[in-house]
Amino acid sequence: MQDFHATSMQVKDFDLRHTFESAQPLTFHADYNPALNSLIYASGKNLISVMHVGGTGSGKVMVVSEDLGFASNEVIRRFRLNDNMRSIYKKINTDQFIAESIKRYRGMRLTLNDPWETTVCFIISQFNNVKRIRSIIKNMVARFGEPILDGDNKIIGRAFPSSEILRNASIKELMKCGTGFRARYIKSAAEYCTDNLDLYGLNQNDYYGLKEALMEIDGVGDKVADCIILMGYGNLNAFPVDVWVKRTIEKVYFKGKKKKIKEIHKFAEDMWQNWRGYTQQYLFWHFRQMKNDERRVYEGIKQRY
DNA sequence: ACCCAGGCGGGCG
DNA sequence: CGCCCGCATGGG
Numbered sequence: 001m002q003d004f005h006a007t008s009m010q011v012k013d014f015d016l017r018h019t020f021e022s023a024q025p026l027t028f029h030a031d032y033n034p035a036l037n038s039l040i041y042a043s044g045k046n047l048i049s050v051m052h053v054g055g056t057g058s059g060k061v062m063v064v065s066e067d068l069g070f071a072s073n074e075v076i077r078r079f080r081l082n083d084n085m086r087s088i089y090k091k092i093n094t095d096q097f098i099a100e101s102i103k104r105y106r107g108m109r110l111t112l113n114d115p116w117e118t119t120v121c122f123i124i125s126q127f128n129n130v131k132r133i134r135s136i137i138k139n140m141v142a143r144f145g146e147p148i149l150d151g152d153n154k155i156i157g158r159a160f161p162s163s164e165i166l167r168n169a170s171i172k173e174l175m176k177c178g179t180g181f182r183a184r185y186i187k188s189a190a191e192y193c194t195d196n197l198d199l200y201g202l203n204q205n206d207y208y209g210l211k212e213a214l215m216e217i218d219g220v221g222d223k224v225a226d227c228i229i230l231m232g233y234g235n236l237n238a239f240p241v242d243v244w245v246k247r248t249i250e251k252v253y254f255k256g257k258k259k260k261i262k263e264i265h266k267f268a269e270d271m272w273q274n275w276r277g278y279t280q281q282y283l284f285w286h287f288r289q290m291k292n293d294e295r296r297v298y299e300g301i302k303q304r305y
Numbered sequence: 306a307c308c309c310a311g312g313c314g315g316g317c318g
Numbered sequence: 319c320g321c322c323c324g325c326a327t328g329g330g
Binding site for chain 1: 320
């Protein structure tokens with residue numbers, strides 16, 4: 001056994017379940033226990049357990065880890081617990097559709113993840129589905145991740161594999177994880193991010209700078225770059241436009257009329273300014289969770305502004 | 306069996 | 319540029 005410690009903190013407007021289920025990088029390989037509403041994940045070489053008790057509006061987050069000083073800061077950072085959701089909801093709640101999403105998924109947070117990990121996760125996400133993304137990422141962690149040991153040298157978890165590790169993996173080994181045609185992107189990105197680009201040296205506040213730099217990575221285009229900027233750097237100016245967000249915007253705000261990606265970016269910027277990253281998460285998840293007949297109700301909704 | 310999944314790069318007009 | 323196509327793989 002390792003020497004674990006526990007602490008707890010009061011949190012407002014937080015819901016671990018919605019956050020976990022809403023398909024973000026952290027949640028692709030963490031172990032979530034719905035009965036306990038708790039999550040175990042690796043942050044570098046540290047294993048952290050988070051449990052959410054009490055309600056969404058006002059509850060408690062319990063943290064268990066070997067290094068509590070590190071872990072409690074990590075949890076606050078990772079789940080963006082310092083975000084004032086009351087104020088963010090006020091900014092992004094421009095209409096009935098978003099109001100409904102906030103009502104259903106109140107407490108769902110954006111997560112802030114390691115930039116490299118986020119890059120790999122979203123390269124894998126392309127032309128793929130969430131279930132398979134989870135399984136591929138888990139396979140990669142199991143096969144390539146550095147083991148985390150307890151006091152008896154027993155493996156109790158694995159870190160997400162670094163770019164150095166993955167650049168030395170063969171395409172064949174990567175394919176065995178189920179990566180498919182994305183294996184060469186991962187390999188190439190691992191080489192590039194080890195030799196030519198320091199992901200940890202980029203300015204998280206410079207949206208356009210980040211986008212330009214990230215799109216130099218093989219396998220990273222407009223949408224994946226925005227995901228990395230949003231969930232790997234925490235820059236809320238990013239508004240990733242995937243097929244779901246595109247459908248949502250077209251259906252809800254343009255009566256189903258087709259719009260170009262550029263037009264959607266412009267629309268999002270005008271509507272939700274520098275909070276649009278949060279809007280994207282609430283639009284995406286609400287629309288994804290709805291059934292088709294329910295989606296029809298939201299065509300051409302009234303906007304407040 | 307067939308279809309689709311949080312896109313991207315390359316090739317063509 | 320803008321548009322179109324193929325792409326590994328497994329679950330519904």
